Amino acid sequence: MTKKQTILSGLKENYLFAVIRGNSASEATEISEAVYKGGIKNIEVTFTTPQADESIKDLSRKYADTDMVVGAGTVMDDVTARIAIIAGAEFIVSPNFIPEISKVCNTYAVPYLPGCGTVTEITSAMATGVEVVKVFPGGILGPSFIKNVHGPIPHVEMMPSGGVSLENMHEWVDNGAWAVGIGSALTKNLAADGLNSVTEISKQFVDKYKELH
Numbered sequence: 780m781t782k783k784q785t786i787l788s789g790l791k792e793n794y795l796f797a798v799i800r801g802n803s804a805s806e807a808t809e810i811s812e813a814v815y816k817g818g819i820k821n822i823e824v825t826f827t828t829p830q831a832d833e834s835i836k837d838l839s840r841k842y843a844d845t846d847m848v849v850g851a852g853t854v855m856d857d858v859t860a861r862i863a864i865i866a867g868a869e870f871i872v873s874p875n876f877i878p879e880i881s882k883v884c885n886t887y888a889v890p891y892l893p894g895c896g897t898v899t900e901i902t903s904a905m906a907t908g909v910e911v912v913k914v915f916p917g918g919i920l921g922p923s924f925i926k927n928v929h930g931p932i933p934h935v936e937m938m939p940s941g942g943v944s945l946e947n948m949h950e951w952v953d954n955g956a957w958a959v960g961i962g963s964a965l966t967k968n969l970a971a972d973g974l975n976s977v978t979e980i981s982k983q984f985v986d987k988y989k990e991l992h
Contacts, residue, residue: 781888782888782889783888783889783890786848786869786870786889786890787890787910787911789846789848790821790848790870790890790911790958791957791958793819793820793821793846793848793958794821794958794959794988794992795819795820795821795958795959795961795984795985795988796819796821796822796823796938796940796958796959796960796961797811797814797819797821797822797823797961797962797965797981798823798825798852798940798960798961798962798965799811799814799822799823799824799825799828799834799852800825800827800828800962800963800966801824801828801834802828802829803828803829803830804828804829804830804831804832804833804834804837805834806828807824807828807831807834808834808837808838809974810965810966810969810974810977811824811834811838811849812838812974813974813975813977813978813981814965814977814978814981815842815845815847815981816978816981817977817978817979817980817981817982817984817985818981818982818985819961819965819981819984819985820846820847820848821848821850821958822838822847822848822849822850823850823851823852823870823872823960824838824849824850824851824852824868825851825852825853826851826852826853826854826855826859826863827853831851831863832851832862832863832865832866833866835849835850835851835863835866835867835868836866836867838867839866839867839868839869840867848869848870849867849868849869850863850868850869850870850871850872851863851864851866851868851870851871851872852872852873853872853873853874854871854872854873854880855873855874855877856877856879856880857877857879857880857882857883860880860883860884860891861883861887864883864884864887864889868889869889869890870889870890870891870892871883871884871889871890871891871892872891872892872893872894872913872940872960873891873892873893873894873913874894874913874915875893875894875895875900875915876893876894876895876900876903876904876909876912877893878903878907880893881893881904881907881908881909882907885907885908890910890911891908891909892909892911892912892913892938893909893912893913894912894913894914894915894940895912895913895914895915896914896915896916896919896920898928898931898932900912901928901932901935901937902932905935910936911936911937911938911957911958912935912936912937912938913937913938913939913940913960914937914938914939914940914956915939915940915941916940916941916942917939917940917941917942917943917951917960918941918942919941919942920939921942922939922947922950922951922953922954922956923954924937925937925939925951925954925955925956926954926955929955936957937955937956937957938956938957938958938959938960939951939956939959939960940959940960940962941960941962943959943960943961943964944964945964945983945984945987948984948987948988948991949987949991952988952991952992961984964980964984965977965980965981965984967980968980
């Protein structure tokens with residue numbers, strides 16, 4: 780199994796992605812650790828976080844010998860992708876498909892999961908070697924988007940990001956989602972109840988997936 784295939788296999792097995800947005804690199808690291816404590820192992824540190832690469836570097840080093848998989852999200856260009864990979868990111872996610880990022884990821888044998896919302900975008904991404912696309916915005920496209928696309932293109936793998944909740948996760952699973960990305964739902968009580976609330980909500984998502992799986 781190639782490096783890229785090994786990473787993708789681990790991501791799929793873990794299934795749940797935590798989309799981390801912090802006001803600082805240190806806060807992103809703290810939220811990531813709270814999420815991991817709750818059982819979510821795929822950590823996507825977004826570049827809307829100031830100095831996101833520092834958080835990626837810290838997590839990659841600290842959790843090198845664990846089953847945490849650290850990646851980068853909201854990557855908007857190839858330069859940022861390379862910075863993230865050098866910092867230790869094992870996967871790259873963007874809100875849209877950017878061919879230049881795909882080339883960088885292919886060079887480093889790192890999975891690239893671009894945001895796609897149409898069949899044209901999906902097939903364009905696949906033509907550059909992309910194996911899993913992010914259904915974005917998931918809350919707008921809805922779970923049936925995956926099932927409908929799988930009709931003509933059954934071999935494409937899709938992961939929603941945005942709009943995934945404890946209440947609707949079963950719909951995404953039932954419609955064939957390869958994995959799911961969970962964002963603001965994890966931190967909705969952070970300001971009032973602190974990091975323990977992030978861990979508790981993460982546990983709820985893990986338990987829900989086990990129930991569905």
